[in-house]
Amino acid sequence: MKKILSSDTVRLLIPALSLTILLISVFYLQPRAMSYVGLNLLFNLAVPIALATIAQMLIMTVNDLDLSMGTFVSFVACITATFLQATPLIGVLMLAAAIATYAVLGVLIHVRNLPSIVVTLGMSFVWGGLAVLILPAPGGEAPGWVRAVMVSRPPFVPMAILACAIIAVVSHLLIMRSSFGVILRGVGGNARSVERAGWSILKARAATYALAAFFAILSGISLVGLTTSADANIALRYTLLSIAGVVLGGGEFTGGRVSPIGAVIGALTLTLAGSFLSFLRISPDWQIGAQGAILIVVLALRLLLNRLENRGKRP
Amino acid sequence: MTTAPLPHAVIEVADVKISFGAVKALDGVTLRIVPGECVGLVGHNGAGKSTVVNIINGALSPQEGTIACAGERVPRYGIAAARANGVRCVFQELSLCPNLTVIENTRIMHGTLKGWGWRRRAARIIGSKLDEIFPGHGIDPTDTVSDLSIAQRQMVEIATAFSQVAQPVKLVILDEPTSSLDATLATQLLGYVRSFVTAGGSVIFISHILSEILSTSDRIVVMKDGKVVTERPAVEFDEHSLVAAMGSVVKGHDREKRAEGAAGRTPLLSRPSLHGKGLPFEVFPGEIVGLAGLGGHGQTDMLIDLYLGHTSNWLRRREAEVAFVAGDRTLNGVFPLWNILKNLTIADLAGLSRKGIVNETAEADLGHAWKERIDIRTQDLDNPILSLSGGNQQKVLFARALATPAPAVLMDDPMRGVDIGTKQEVYAILRAEADKGRAFVWYSTEMDEVCLCDRVYVFNNGVIVAELKGDAVTEKNVLAASFTGIAA
Amino acid sequence: MKPLVLLSRKPWIWSFVAAFIVWSATILFTGGASTIGLSQAALTFAAFSILVGIGQMFVITLGPGNIDLCVPATMTLAGTIALKFMQVDDSLILPGLFIAIAIGVAVGIGNYALIRLLQIPPIIATLSMSFIVQSTAIWTNRGLRIKPPETLASFTTETTAGIPNVALVALTLSVCAFALLHLTVYGRWISAIGQNIRAARMAGIPVDGARFVTYVLCSVLAAICGYLLASFSGGAALNMGSEYLLMSIAVVVIGGTAVAGGNSNVPGIWGASLFMFLVVSMLNTYGAGAGIRLIMTGLIIIAVIVVAGGRNPHQR
Amino acid sequence: DTADKKIALSNNYAGNSWRQAMLTSWEKVTGEAVKAGIVAAADPFTTAENQATEQAAQIQNMILQGYDAIVINAASPTALNGAVKEACDAGITVVSFDGIVTEPCAWRIAVDFKEMGRSQIEYLSKKIPAGGNLLEIRGLAGVFVDDEISAGIHAGVAQFPQFKIVGSVHGDWAQDVAQKAVAGILPSLPEIAAVVTQGGDGYGAAEAFAAAKRPIPTIIMGNRQDELKWWKEQKDANGYETMSVSIAPGVSTLAFWVAQQILDGKEVKKDLVVPFLSITQDTLEANLASTQEGGVANVEYSQADAQKVIEAAK
Numbered sequence A: 001m002k003k004i005l006s007s008d009t010v011r012l013l014i015p016a017l018s019l020t021i022l023l024i025s026v027f028y029l030q031p032r033a034m035s036y037v038g039l040n041l042l043f044n045l046a047v048p049i050a051l052a053t054i055a056q057m058l059i060m061t062v063n064d065l066d067l068s069m070g071t072f073v074s075f076v077a078c079i080t081a082t083f084l085q086a087t088p089l090i091g092v093l094m095l096a097a098a099i100a101t102y103a104v105l106g107v108l109i110h111v112r113n114l115p116s117i118v119v120t121l122g123m124s125f126v127w128g129g130l131a132v133l134i135l136p137a138p139g140g141e142a143p144g145w146v147r148a149v150m151v152s153r154p155p156f157v158p159m160a161i162l163a164c165a166i167i168a169v170v171s172h173l174l175i176m177r178s179s180f181g182v183i184l185r186g187v188g189g190n191a192r193s194v195e196r197a198g199w200s201i202l203k204a205r206a207a208t209y210a211l212a213a214f215f216a217i218l219s220g221i222s223l224v225g226l227t228t229s230a231d232a233n234i235a236l237r238y239t240l241l242s243i244a245g246v247v248l249g250g251g252e253f254t255g256g257r258v259s260p261i262g263a264v265i266g267a268l269t270l271t272l273a274g275s276f277l278s279f280l281r282i283s284p285d286w287q288i289g290a291q292g293a294i295l296i297v298v299l300a301l302r303l304l305l306n307r308l309e310n311r312g313k314r315p
Numbered sequence B: 001m002t003t004a005p006l007p008h009a010v011i012e013v014a015d016v017k018i019s020f021g022a023v024k025a026l027d028g029v030t031l032r033i034v035p036g037e038c039v040g041l042v043g044h045n046g047a048g049k050s051t052v053v054n055i056i057n058g059a060l061s062p063q064e065g066t067i068a069c070a071g072e073r074v075p076r077y078g079i080a081a082a083r084a085n086g087v088r089c090v091f092q093e094l095s096l097c098p099n100l101t102v103i104e105n106t107r108i109m110h111g112t113l114k115g116w117g118w119r120r121r122a123a124r125i126i127g128s129k130l131d132e133i134f135p136g137h138g139i140d141p142t143d144t145v146s147d148l149s150i151a152q153r154q155m156v157e158i159a160t161a162f163s164q165v166a167q168p169v170k171l172v173i174l175d176e177p178t179s180s181l182d183a184t185l186a187t188q189l190l191g192y193v194r195s196f197v198t199a200g201g202s203v204i205f206i207s208h209i210l211s212e213i214l215s216t217s218d219r220i221v222v223m224k225d226g227k228v229v230t231e232r233p234a235v236e237f238d239e240h241s242l243v244a245a246m247g248s249v250v251k252g253h254d255r256e257k258r259a260e261g262a263a264g265r266t267p268l269l270s271r272p273s274l275h276g277k278g279l280p281f282e283v284f285p286g287e288i289v290g291l292a293g294l295g296g297h298g299q300t301d302m303l304i305d306l307y308l309g310h311t312s313n314w315l316r317r318r319e320a321e322v323a324f325v326a327g328d329r330t331l332n333g334v335f336p337l338w339n340i341l342k343n344l345t346i347a348d349l350a351g352l353s354r355k356g357i358v359n360e361t362a363e364a365d366l367g368h369a370w371k372e373r374i375d376i377r378t379q380d381l382d383n384p385i386l387s388l389s390g391g392n393q394q395k396v397l398f399a400r401a402l403a404t405p406a407p408a409v410l411m412d413d414p415m416r417g418v419d420i421g422t423k424q425e426v427y428a429i430l431r432a433e434a435d436k437g438r439a440f441v442w443y444s445t446e447m448d449e450v451c452l453c454d455r456v457y458v459f460n461n462g463v464i465v466a467e468l469k470g471d472a473v474t475e476k477n478v479l480a481a482s483f484t485g486i487a488a
Numbered sequence C: 001m002k003p004l005v006l007l008s009r010k011p012w013i014w015s016f017v018a019a020f021i022v023w024s025a026t027i028l029f030t031g032g033a034s035t036i037g038l039s040q041a042a043l044t045f046a047a048f049s050i051l052v053g054i055g056q057m058f059v060i061t062l063g064p065g066n067i068d069l070c071v072p073a074t075m076t077l078a079g080t081i082a083l084k085f086m087q088v089d090d091s092l093i094l095p096g097l098f099i100a101i102a103i104g105v106a107v108g109i110g111n112y113a114l115i116r117l118l119q120i121p122p123i124i125a126t127l128s129m130s131f132i133v134q135s136t137a138i139w140t141n142r143g144l145r146i147k148p149p150e151t152l153a154s155f156t157t158e159t160t161a162g163i164p165n166v167a168l169v170a171l172t173l174s175v176c177a178f179a180l181l182h183l184t185v186y187g188r189w190i191s192a193i194g195q196n197i198r199a200a201r202m203a204g205i206p207v208d209g210a211r212f213v214t215y216v217l218c219s220v221l222a223a224i225c226g227y228l229l230a231s232f233s234g235g236a237a238l239n240m241g242s243e244y245l246l247m248s249i250a251v252v253v254i255g256g257t258a259v260a261g262g263n264s265n266v267p268g269i270w271g272a273s274l275f276m277f278l279v280v281s282m283l284n285t286y287g288a289g290a291g292i293r294l295i296m297t298g299l300i301i302i303a304v305i306v307v308a309g310g311r312n313p314h315q316r
Numbered sequence D: 001d002t003a004d005k006k007i008a009l010s011n012n013y014a015g016n017s018w019r020q021a022m023l024t025s026w027e028k029v030t031g032e033a034v035k036a037g038i039v040a041a042a043d044p045f046t047t048a049e050n051q052a053t054e055q056a057a058q059i060q061n062m063i064l065q066g067y068d069a070i071v072i073n074a075a076s077p078t079a080l081n082g083a084v085k086e087a088c089d090a091g092i093t094v095v096s097f098d099g100i101v102t103e104p105c106a107w108r109i110a111v112d113f114k115e116m117g118r119s120q121i122e123y124l125s126k127k128i129p130a131g132g133n134l135l136e137i138r139g140l141a142g143v144f145v146d147d148e149i150s151a152g153i154h155a156g157v158a159q160f161p162q163f164k165i166v167g168s169v170h171g172d173w174a175q176d177v178a179q180k181a182v183a184g185i186l187p188s189l190p191e192i193a194a195v196v197t198q199g200g201d202g203y204g205a206a207e208a209f210a211a212a213k214r215p216i217p218t219i220i221m222g223n224r225q226d227e228l229k230w231w232k233e234q235k236d237a238n239g240y241e242t243m244s245v246s247i248a249p250g251v252s253t254l255a256f257w258v259a260q261q262i263l264d265g266k267e268v269k270k271d272l273v274v275p276f277l278s279i280t281q282d283t284l285e286a287n288l289a290s291t292q293e294g295g296v297a298n299v300e301y302s303q304a305d306a307q308k309v310i311e312a313a314k
Ligand SMILES: Nc1ncnc2c1ncn2[C@@H]1O[C@H](COP(=O)(O)OP(=O)(O)OP(=O)(O)O)[C@@H](O)[C@H]1O
Pocket: B020, B021, B023, B024, B025, B043, B044, B045, B046, B047, B048, B049, B050, B051, B052, B092, B377, B386, B387, B388, B389, B390, B391, B392, B417, B419
C-alpha cells in the first residue's frame, strides 16, 4: 500500500480544486473577468486578506487564535494613512512597537498559561481604541510608494495574482521548509516534546507572534494602498475572514496542521465567492444569506473532494 | 563507536529526592551508570522509574540530591546540560510531533542539525539508523508521523534517540520501548541495544516484561515506592527472584481453557470476513478471545469497528453492549482535566444515575471499590488523572470498562505499561468475569497474554488468517500463523 | 485551608472582584448617590449577556473550535418573528415565547446539521448559518419595528423586590444550567467531549447526540434572550444582536471557563457580565472618549485574565 | 436617452429600519422607471458586512458587470476612493449619497450633517432659553457621520453656551445599545435638560429614563415611527414638546435620478445638497400618519424633483 500523494499535497489539492471550480463559474457568468484588468479587479482586495490569513495561520500553528486580527489590521491601516505617510520614521517606529507588543503578548500567553482567545479579545479593544484615537474620523492618505506598488501593472500577470503568488511562496518556504517553521509546527503538534528536545517554547511563541504581527502589518499597508485612505473600522471582518481562509485552505485549529499555500488559496476563494454572488443577482433580502450559502457550498465541495480522495486511497 | 571506556560514570545521581505535593515520587535514589553497560530498571507502577528518567534527562530538577556527569558535579543540570553530556531519551508516552514528517521530527530532536541541506542529511541519518536497528521497517523518512502506526512511531523515536549528529550519544534511556512493539521488532531492538552496549554506550532500560530485562541487562535495579530496593548483576536474578524483589508473586496459570464448539450458540459479537477474504470473527459469552499477529495488521481497526458498530453516536442505550479498554491512553482514553474518579466512572454513568442525575455517593463507592480491587496507587481519587504514573492510568481505564455491565469487553493491548503484579491481578479478574459469562476480545502484543486466551484469531494484512482453539493456542502456533498469507 | 485561600482558587472569583472594583469606582464618582440605579441597570443589562453567555459556554465546553457565531442572528430572528406574531396582543405572550423557542431549536438543528454533514469546524458552520438566519430576519419584516405586548413590555422592564425581572429570569436559567452541568450525565458528557472527543466516543458517550443537544440549547437560549431583549427595548431591530457576538464569548472566557474546553463555569458568567456592563458605565461616567474607553476596556480584560489565569496549572 | 443604461446601487448595510426604507424606496421608484423604459436596469446590491473593504470589492465587481452608473451609499468617505477611481477610469458615472465619497471624480448628494447637529441645539435654545445639562448620544465611533453630527452639536453648544454636555455615550445608532449605554451613565448624571441624538436612538433613551424613574427631558428624535408615536402619546398626555430630525431614506431615489440625468448628458454640479427632513410639533401628526408602522418618515423623489435640485445648484 504505497501512497501516491502525501497528506500535505491532499491538504492543498482540495482548496485548489474548489478555487478552480469557483473561478470557472465566475468566468462563465462574467466573461469580461477573463482579462488582465478583470483578474486584477477580481483579486486585488484578496492581497490584504491573504496576508492577514497568513498571520492568523501562524498564530493557529501554535494552537492559538487571534481574535484581534481585524482590529489590528485596522490599526495598522490608520498608522499607514497618517504617520507612515506624513512622518515615515515615526510611523515605522510605531509599527515596530506593534510587533514588539505582539511578541510580548506571546510571552505573556506562554508564561502565564493564558487562553489566547481572551488575551486577543482584550487586545482587539485596545487596537480599536488606538485606531479611533489616531483617526477619529475616516481619512488620511496612502503613502505614495504604497499606492504605486499596489496599482502597478507588471507585464503578463496582474499585480494581485503576482502578489498572492509571492505571499504563498515566501510563507511556504518560511513555514513548511525552514528549520524555524519546523519548530513552530512542532510546538503546535507536541509542545512538550519540543521542549524536552531542548528548544525554548517561549522564544518560539514570541517569534510566532512577532512574525504574525509582521504579516498583519503588511496586510494593513497593502489595504491602504488599495483604498487610498483608512478608518478605524476598515478591516474588522478580517478576524473571521482570516480564520475562514485558514480553514478553507485545509488548516486546523489544533495540532499545528497548516498549509500556507492553502491559506492563500482560501483567501482567494473567499474573495471570489463574494464576486460570484454579485454576478448572480440575488434579491437584496437574500444577498446576505447567499453569502452563507456559498460558504456552505464551497465547504461541501471540500468535503466531496475529500471523500473522492479517500476513496481513491483505499484498496 | 570506539571511544575508549571513560574512567568515570556517564551519569551519577546521588540521593535524589522529589515529591509532588504529598506524593514522594523519589525518596533518596542513587544510581550510577558506567560506560558499556545496560542497566535494567524495574518496579511496580508508580515506583518512580519515569521520574528518575526525567531527572537524568533534565526535565525535572530534584528537590534534593546531586547529579554528576563524567565524574563532575553539574550544579545547574537541565535539558541542555543533559543533551550536551550525550543523554538521549525515549519516553514512555509517544513524544513525536504527529503533524511533522519523520525528517522534521529528527530536526527537532537534534538541535545541531542545521544549515543548508539539513533535510537531506536528516533523511540519511534517520534512514540509516532505522535500517540498522529495524531492518525491513518500511518507513519512508518523508512520511508524516500521523500516517504511521504506533509501532512505527515507536521505531522512529528509538532510531532518533540512537542517531548521532554532532555530540556523541553516551547514554540512551529507554522507558518501556517495547510496549507497542511486537515480538519480532522487540527482538531487533534488544539485539541492537546489546551491540550498542558492547560498543561502549550505556543504556537504561525500563520494562515490565521481565524476560526482556533479564536477557538484555547487565545489571538490574529494582525500585519500590520511590526507593531503590535491590541492585545486582542480572545473572544473579531469575524471573521468580526478580518478581519477589519487586514485592509481587507470580501465580500459575490455573484456568482451564474453554474449547466448546460454536454449534447452536448465538455469538455476542460477530463480523463476517472482510471482502470475502480471511475468516469471519465471532465471540461467545464467557470466552476470552485473543487477537494476535504482528502489530498494526488490523487488530485495533477491528476492535474499533466492532465498538463503533455496537454503540450509537446519537443516543445512549441504558444497557451498554460493549465496553472498550484503550491502549493508546492519550488518544483514546484519558480525560486530562478530570480527577481519577470521574475518569473511572464515565462509562458507567447510566448505572450511577437516576433520571439523568448522577448519584455522587454511589459514584464514590464504585470508585473506591475499584481502587481497592485493582490497586490504583493514589492517596485520593480526587487527584488529577495525570498525576498517576502511566501504568496506574491504564488501570483506571481498565476499571472504567470492567465497572460497566457490558457483556462484551474489547481490549486494545490494554496491559501496556502495567506492572507484573497488577497484570496477575487483572488476569484473575478477567477470568472471574469470564466465568460469570462476560466475553473478552483481547488484542495483545505480548505472547504470554495471547496464550492465556481460550481462542485466538491471528491477523495478517488486515484479515484473519487463522483461528486457534484451546490447547492449540501456543506461542509456536501463533507465530507460525502470523506469517501465513491470506488463505485463498 | 483558609476559606479566603480556597476562594481565591476558584476561577470565577476574579470576574466578581473586577466587577466589584469597577462598581465601587463608579459609585465613588457620585458619592454613593447612584448605588441603586447603577446596580439595577447593571443587573438588567447583564441578564441579557448572561443568557447568551450560558448558551455559548455550553458550546465552548465542547472543545477547541466550538463557538456559536450564530447567536446574534438567532436573537434577531427570534425577536422579530415573535413580536410580529404577537401583534401587540397580550394573550399571545406565551405562544410568542414558544415561537421564539421553536426558532431557536430550528437554528440549532441547522447549525449542527451543517457541522455534522459538512464536517466543518463549528466556527465556520455557524458563521455561514448566521448569514442565512440574518437574511431570513430581513426577509420576514424588512426592519419594521413592532412593539411588544404591553404586559410583556412591563414585565421585562420592571423589578420585583428591587431586582429586575429579567435578572430573575437569568438567575433561574443559570441555576438550571449549573445543575445541568454539574449534576447530570449530560454535563459529564459534554465536559468529556471537550477534553478528548475520541476518548469520549470510546467511553460510550453518544458524541453526536450530546453535541447536537448543546448546539440546540445554545440557540434556544439566544432565542429566549432575543425575545426578552426585543420586548425590553420596545421592539426588535435587525441589528439588535450584533453586540452580543463578542459579548457572549467575552463573558464566558472572562468568567473562567477553559477555552480549551471541558471545563465550564456558570457563576463566572455573572461576574463577567456585570463587569462588562459596569466597565463601560464607569468609563462613560468618568467622561472617557471612545478611544480611551476601548483601550481601557481591553486592558482591564487582560488584567483580569492575567490575575485569574495561571493560578491553577490544571486550568487552562 | 438612457433607455439602454444600467444603474447599480451599492449599499453597505441593511441592518436597520432606515436602510430598509432606503432600499424599499429604491426598489419602488426604480422599478417604475425600468418599467417605463427610462433605464434598462437598476439593481440594488448590499454587502454582507458593513465594511469598506467589502464594498470596494462590490464596486469592482460592478465595473466588471458593465454598469453605466453606480449609486453608492458608502461605508467610508475615503476608503472607497481607490475603487471609485477605478470605476471613473472605466467611464462609469459614480453618484454617492448619505454616506458620500471624497474622490473628486464622483458626484455627491450630501446632507449637511454638521448643520443637523447644530440645529438641534438651536431648537433647544429656543425651547429652553435658560439652558441646562445635555446628554449626547453618539453613533458608531470612527465613522464619518458620527463625527460630523457630533462636531455640529459641539459647535451648537459653543454658540449657545448656556448648554453644557455633561455626558456622552456611544449608542451605535442602535436602540438597544443606546438604551444600555444611557442606563449605565444615567445614575451618575445630574439633572438632564435635554438629550441630543443622531437618529434612531431617541426611543431607547426615553426607555432608559423611564426605567431609572427620572423625569423625561427633551429628547431630540430621529424620525423613526416608534419615536414619533411615543412623542405623540406624550404630547397628548402632557403636551411634551420636542423636534425630530434625520435624513430621509428616499434620498436614494434622488441619487438615482441624478445618475440618470448625468447619463442623459445633463450638466450636473459635483456637489449637491439635500435638506434633512425635520419634523416639528406641528407637522408631527401628518408625518406620523404617512409613516409605515415600524418604519421611518420618508420622502421619495421624482425625476422632476431631481431636475429642480440640479437646477438650484447651478
Ligand atoms: N506531575 C506529577 N504530579 C503528581 N504526581 C506525580 C507526577 N508525576 C509523577 N507523579 C507520581 O510520582 C510517582 C512515580 O511516578 P512514575 O511515573 O515515576 O512511575 P513509574 O515507575 O514510571 O510507573 P509506570 O510503570 O506506571 O510508568 C507516582 O506515584 C505518580 O503518581
